[in-house]
Each structure stands twice: as C-alpha cells, then as structure tokens.
Amino acid sequence: ILFFVLCLFLFSYERFKDSGRWELQGLLFAFCGVFLDAIGVLLTKYGFENHPEVTGTQANYLRILASLATFLVMAPFLKVQLLKGWQRLILKEKSLVIVASLSGTFLSLVFYMQAIKLGKLATVTAIILTDPMIATLLECIWLRRPPSRWLVWAMVSFGCAMFCLFY
Numbered sequence: 001i002l003f004f005v006l007c008l009f010l011f012s013y014e015r016f017k018d019s020g021r022w023e024l025q026g027l028l029f030a031f032c033g034v035f036l037d038a039i040g041v042l043l044t045k046y047g048f049e050n051h052p053e054v055t056g057t058q059a060n061y062l063r064i065l066a067s068l069a070t071f072l073v074m075a076p077f078l079k080v081q082l083l084k085g086w087q088r089l090i091l092k093e094k095s096l097v098i099v100a101s102l103s104g105t106f107l108s109l110v111f112y113m114q115a116i117k118l119g120k121l122a123t124v125t126a127i128i129l130t131d132p133m134i135a136t137l138l139e140c141i142w143l144r145r146p147p148s149r150w151l152v153w154a155m156v157s158f159g160c161a162m163f164c165l166f167y
Contacts, residue, residue: 003161004129007154011132014150041116041125048117056114063109126165133158 008027015023044059071080089097115124133155140147147155 003157003164007132007157007161010150010154010157011136014148014154017150038125041121044113044116045121054117056112056117057110059113059117060106060109063113064106129158130162 012023012027015021040063047059048054086094112124112128115127136147136151136154140151
C-alpha cells in the first residue's frame with residue numbers, strides 16, 4: 001500500500017513541479033470515483049453470484065442503460081450540450097471519439113465484467129491497478145515523448161507495490 005501511495009504522490013508531485021499547484025480537486029474526484037466504482041464492482045459481483053446465467057456482456061448492457069437513464073434524468077440540471085459539442089468536431093475527431101468509446105469504454109467494460117464474474121474480486125481489482133501505468137506509458141508513446149524522471153520513479157514504486165502484492 002505504501003508503494004501505491006508513493007506512486008500516487010510521485011504522479012501528483014510531477015504535476016506540482018510543472019504548475020506549482022497540487023491537484024487536490026482532481027485527486028478528490030478520483031477518490032470519489034474509485035469509491036463509487038468499488039461499490040458498483042461489489043454489487044456486480046453479488047449479482048453474478050446470485051444470477052450465474054448473466055454474462056459480462058449482459059451486465060455491461062445493464063450498466064449502459066443505467067448510465068443513460070441517469071444521464072437523461074440529470075441532463076437538464078447539468079446543462080450538457082452534447083450535440084453542439086459533437087457538431088463542432090471534425091470527421092477525424094468524431095472517428096477518434098467513436099473508436100475511443102468503443103475500445104476504452106464498451107469493450108474494456110465487457111472484459112472487466114467477465115473478469116469480475118470469473119475471478120476473485122481482490123485479484124481482479126489488484127490487476128486494475130495497472131491501468132494508470134499502462135495509460136501513462138501509452139500516452140508517452142502516443143505523444144512521442146520519453147517518460148519524465150518522476151514517471152520513471154512512479155513506475156519503480158508501482159513495480160515494487162505489485163511485487164509485494166503478488167509475492
């Protein structure tokens with residue numbers, strides 16, 4: 001746990017070095033999101049255990065419907081201008097949004113739901129911890145920039161945490 005916290009600190013410290021400000025608001029939103037996701041994962045696992053005939057894909061569709069229903073109820077209060085934003089995008093950006101939504105949201109959640117159904121909850125959630133490292137490495141590749149020294153130290157800390165977790 002200490003290595004994971006150190007990894008988080010190093011990510012935040014790198015941003016602090018660049019901007020002179022800590023990302024407290026982002027961290028608080030992230031913790032709230034993780035907490036709510038953990039509740040969702042726990043309830044999903046409970047649902048799978050009580051209804052083994054439900055597949056990961058079906059569970060994902062239920063999550064999509066629940067998200068859409070919540071969005072429709074909250075949209076008037078959030079003042080989201082979804083269509084205006086979509087219309088401002090050029091064709092290449094629209095294609096990127098569609099591909100990112102398909103792979104980063106739909107397909108990843110199908111695999112995630114199946115992992116929750118089949119795997120031990122502690123193991124599945126531990127593997128999910130690799131997400132920030134993979135995303136950061138992909139960002140370095142995508143932007144064609146080498147990782148900063150803080151990112152390297154965060155990766156070392158993350159590697160130590162994973163080693164402790166599995167061994």
